[in-house]
Amino acid sequence: xxxxxxxxxxxxxxxxxxxxxxxxxxxxxxxxxxxxxxxxxxxxxxxxxxxxxxxxxxxxxxxxxxxxxxxxxxxxxxxxxxxxxxxxxxxxxxxxxxxxxxxxxxxxxxxxxxxxxxxxxxxxxxxxxxxxxxxxxxxxxxxxxxxxxxxxxxxxxxxxxxxxxxxxxxxxxxxxxxxxxxxxxxxxxxxxxxxxxxxxxxxxxxxxxxxxxxxxxxxxxxxxxxxxxxxxxxxxxxxxxxxxxxxxxxxxxxxxxxxxxxxxxxxxxxxxxxxxxxxxxxxxxxxxxxxxxxxxxxxxxxx
Amino acid sequence: xxxxxxxxxxxxxxxxxxxxxxxxxxxxxxxxxxxxxxxxxxxxxxxxxxxxxxxxxxxxxxxxxxxxxxxxxxxxxxxxxxxxxxxxxxxxxxxxxxxxxxxxxxxxxxxxxxxxxxxxxxxxxxxxxxxxxxxxxxxxxxxxxxxxxxxxxxxxxxxxxxxxxxxxxxxxxxxxxxxxxxxxxxxxxxxxxxxxxxxxxxxxxxxxxxxxxxxxxxxxxxxxxxxxxxxxxxxxxxxxxxxxxxxxxxxxxxxxxxxxxxxxxxxxxxxxxxxxxxxxxxxxxxxxxxxxxxxxxxxxxxxxxxxxxxxxxxxxxxxxxxxxxxxxxxxxxxxxxxxxxxxxxxxxxxxxxxxxxxxxxxxxxxxxxxxxxxxxxxxxxxxxxxxxxxxxxxxxxxxxxxxxxxxxxxxxxxxxxxxxxxxxxxxxxxxxxxxxxxxxxxxxxxxxxxxxxxxxxxxxxxxxxxxxxxxxxxxxxxxxxxxxxxxxxxxxxxxxxxxxxxxxxxxxxxxxxxxxxxxxxxxxxxxxxxxxxxxxxxxxxxxxxxxxxxxxxxxxxxxxxxxxxxxx
Numbered sequence: 001x002x003x004x005x006x007x008x009x010x011x012x013x014x015x016x017x018x019x020x021x022x023x024x025x026x027x028x029x030x031x032x033x034x035x036x037x038x039x040x041x042x043x044x045x046x047x048x049x050x051x052x053x054x055x056x057x058x059x060x061x062x063x064x065x066x067x068x069x070x071x072x073x074x075x076x077x078x079x080x081x082x083x084x085x086x087x088x089x090x091x092x093x094x095x096x097x098x099x100x101x102x103x104x105x106x107x108x109x110x111x112x113x114x115x116x117x118x119x120x121x122x123x124x125x126x127x128x129x130x131x132x133x134x135x136x137x138x139x140x141x142x143x144x145x146x147x148x149x150x151x152x153x154x155x156x157x158x159x160x161x162x163x164x165x166x167x168x169x170x171x172x173x174x175x176x177x178x179x180x181x182x183x184x185x186x187x188x189x190x191x192x193x194x195x196x197x198x199x200x201x202x203x204x205x206x207x208x209x210x211x212x213x214x215x216x217x218x219x220x221x222x223x224x225x226x227x228x229x230x231x232x233x234x235x236x237x238x239x240x241x242x243x244x245x246x247x248x249x250x251x252x253x254x255x256x257x258x259x260x261x262x263x264x265x266x267x268x269x270x271x272x273x274x275x276x277x278x279x280x281x282x283x284x285x286x287x288x289x290x291x292x293x294x295x296x297x298x299x300x301x302x303x
Numbered sequence: 304x305x306x307x308x309x310x311x312x313x314x315x316x317x318x319x320x321x322x323x324x325x326x327x328x329x330x331x332x333x334x335x336x337x338x339x340x341x342x343x344x345x346x347x348x349x350x351x352x353x354x355x356x357x358x359x360x361x362x363x364x365x366x367x368x369x370x371x372x373x374x375x376x377x378x379x380x381x382x383x384x385x386x387x388x389x390x391x392x393x394x395x396x397x398x399x400x401x402x403x404x405x406x407x408x409x410x411x412x413x414x415x416x417x418x419x420x421x422x423x424x425x426x427x428x429x430x431x432x433x434x435x436x437x438x439x440x441x442x443x444x445x446x447x448x449x450x451x452x453x454x455x456x457x458x459x460x461x462x463x464x465x466x467x468x469x470x471x472x473x474x475x476x477x478x479x480x481x482x483x484x485x486x487x488x489x490x491x492x493x494x495x496x497x498x499x500x501x502x503x504x505x506x507x508x509x510x511x512x513x514x515x516x517x518x519x520x521x522x523x524x525x526x527x528x529x530x531x532x533x534x535x536x537x538x539x540x541x542x543x544x545x546x547x548x549x550x551x552x553x554x555x556x557x558x559x560x561x562x563x564x565x566x567x568x569x570x571x572x573x574x575x576x577x578x579x580x581x582x583x584x585x586x587x588x589x590x591x592x593x594x595x596x597x598x599x600x601x602x603x604x605x606x607x608x609x610x611x612x613x614x615x616x617x618x619x620x621x622x623x624x625x626x627x628x629x630x631x632x633x634x635x636x637x638x639x640x641x642x643x644x645x646x647x648x649x650x651x652x653x654x655x656x657x658x659x660x661x662x663x664x665x666x667x668x669x670x671x672x673x674x675x676x677x678x679x680x681x682x683x684x685x686x687x688x689x690x691x692x693x694x695x696x697x698x699x700x701x702x703x704x705x706x707x708x709x710x711x712x713x714x715x716x717x718x719x720x721x722x723x724x725x726x727x728x729x730x731x732x733x734x735x736x737x738x739x740x741x742x743x744x745x746x747x748x749x750x751x752x753x754x755x756x757x758x759x760x761x762x763x764x765x766x767x768x769x770x771x772x773x774x775x776x777x778x779x780x781x782x783x784x785x786x787x788x789x790x791x792x793x794x795x796x797x798x799x800x801x802x803x804x805x806x807x808x809x810x811x812x813x814x815x816x817x818x819x820x821x822x823x824x825x826x827x828x829x830x831x832x833x834x835x836x837x838x839x840x841x842x843x844x845x846x847x848x849x850x851x852x853x854x855x856x857x858x859x860x861x862x863x864x865x866x867x868x869x870x871x
Contacts, residue, residue: 183370261489264416267452289375
């Protein structure tokens with residue numbers, strides 16, 4: 001990997017440096033499929049860029065990491081360009097100082113790749129209305145993460161207030177394998193679900209989303225109860241003939257129990273952020289099912 | 304490129320094509336807004352589910368499932384509860400392709416809970432021996448990383464039934480084992496039988512399935528049979544084979560695997576043509592000069608000598624893979640991406656194929672001789688083990704075909720395939736006519752060739768557009784340049800193997816990617832006169848040194864039309 005540090009620079013200098021680097025490697029037209037903007041503070045930056053780089057192996061991207069720094073310093077833009085083995089695309093770290101911290105969009109605009117979609121990801125704190133945020137409004141897709149908020153449940157409940165089609169939250173992405181397994185369990189008719197509960201570590205936003213999704217689809221009351229975790233640990237659904245249960249205790253393998261059927265071991269591992277992000281980037285159209293889940297979670301009383 | 308019988312060397316390119324977001328046929332269907340499940344009253348959903356039990360195709364099951372929603376694109380297409388039975392599970396194909404593909408499906412979360420895999424072969428194995436073999440095959444050949452929890456899930460569902468195909472007792476044992484699996488694993492009597500066996504074993508296996516009643520599904524379950532090419536060696540034998548399979552299975556339960564059609568790039572031909580406006584207007588005789596479809600292999604016959612002798616390149620490759628590619632490239636737009644509309648359009652094209660009058664001038668065949676292949680000295684075809692020294696089987700075949708329809712009249716389609724050629728490569732090249740008038744001087748455009756659109760199927764899947772561009776400088780010199788789209792760059796780092804996609808489609812019951820018997824018969828109708836002409840001629844195939852571009856008669860075939868093959 002090659003790293004180029006550019007102190008007190010401008011977006012157009014960065015842009016021409018990127019072009020020069022591409023020509024140097026002899027690949028002036030690498031087929032990148034999107035620009036991924038990561039807005040993060042310095043403390044989250046390292047992990048976030050790493051996850052984004054791993055996801056870019058599946059979705060070759062230009063990754064633009066925006067790191068707002070000290071507001072009181074003199075206005076300045078520092079950049080760090082990384083190209084090479086770790087990512088299929090390019091990574092540009094943009095550190096913003098002084099007044100520039102308020103004008104990240106002016107730095108980003110010339111650096112977005114033409115003609116291809118932009119996805120904005122806030123691994124930490126997200127703006128109240130991502131779609132109206134100056135950086136967020138570049139994005140076709142805006143990804144937040146309720147779990148990083150101090151009160152994750154409050155964060156996921158307030159998502160609907162700032163919702164614009166194209167928003168999603170990684171708390172929703174995390175439950176895809178659970179939803180997929182539950183859907184498979186219902187491929188064999190099991191009869192009407194009477195009620196049920198989702199069990200997870202306290203304050204887990206994904207559990208709330210899973211509960212409202214199940215409740216909406218099954219037309220039955222579904223509660224959230226607490227367990228020691230990690231993450232989601234079980235879903236219990238009471239049907240006339242017994243219970244449909246998915247239990248996971250070791251964060252890797254789950255047991256599926258259905259009435260009148262033998263118990264099944266199924267792989268259900270927790271996924272790293274890079275995989276969540278890769279799933280998020282797979283489809284760039286608005287997720288309507290997510291929209292209806294956060295609508296319901298807003299008025300959801302929980303346990 | 305190698306063929307399905309030699310899956311091991313069918314070098315899967317890990318930088319290969321994508322999970323083709325544009326063209327999962329099933330997804331396209333699902334994208335049609337359907338009734339939203341939550342609107343179904345709870346009581347109705349129960350009756351709907353019961354109603355489904357009597358039909359039980361996976362798509363209908365999905366519709367009755369309250370948790371499935373066509374708008375919910377995150378949930379993958381997962382097969383319903385079922386058992387896959389593989390006959391000939393000790394074979395090369397099973398070890399190198401099928402077993403790893405099953406693991407990869409499991410790893411991607413696409414196998415249903417309770418999915419079971421039954422191996423059947425003439426080996427004195429217990430379940431754990433089979434598990435060990437599967438484990439080794441997965442470790443060695445799977446595309447996705449090995450994960451203990453996924454393996455555990457698959458391993459639970461592994462069973463082995465020993466026996467030979469003519470052993471009634473063994474099939475009775477198989478029927479018993481399947482019944483038991485239904486009870487212990489909840490697979491609901493849904494079985495797919497994969498015949499990874501030589502064609503001569505088909506009749507006896509099918510007869511046994513019929514005798515034991517395994518071919519007849521009970522109410523609410525399904526039975527499917529998967530067969531590999533070759534589907535006969537001429538029209539008559541293809542019909543006989545079909546009669547055998549038809550006697551036991553309903554036509555819509557028969558899945559003919561042409562692993563080429565599972566490749567993302569091949570499916571992308573349809574996306575390229577019918578999802579874009581850019582190409583379709585020039586996709587006809589007004590702009591297209593000719594089309595070249597090539598499948599070149601660098602390997603020889605190797606272990607397939609016994610099968611290959613007497614069959615030859617034309618039957619082995621042109622009849623199925625190349626004619627299917629031709630159909631996809633030349634067909635009209637289907638009314639929908641379902642199996643029936645797609646097959647209808649492909650059949651129309653295959654029906655429109657006409658052979659030139661003088662087959663001697665429009666076909667060429669060859670046999671590789673001793674030579675150097677990629678820096679290694681290799682044997683000639685006649686020196687290969689298991690090939691009689693007087694064999695007249697061709698290892699290279701080229702044919703010129705025409706299509707009798709309005710879109711393509713007068714545009715020749717050149718198809719060629721061969722073994723031991725210089726490079727492994729499969730591609731479809733649509734070569735366009737020259738500009739009718741060039742406002743440049745003759746010297747300016749001296750080195751400008753035809754514009755071309757090349758669909759690279761393997762290796763390095765992608766699309767190349769070739770056109771003229773000005774060479775920088777004071778002179779107006781125009782030269783050919785390439786504009787390149789590579790799947791490996793634009794999409795997934797590691798895309799599903801053809802067999803993964805096809806196995807999943809079998810388990811789901813989604814047939815668009817499988818050729819229908821009518822297509823098989825139409826293809827034989829194209830090939831049979833050529834084979835008869837060659838057989839009647841008594842001429843020996845022309846030799847070509849291994850590692851070269853094929854026999855000179857093939858080059859002459861093109862030269863007569865004032866054209867040339869694209870360099871391999």
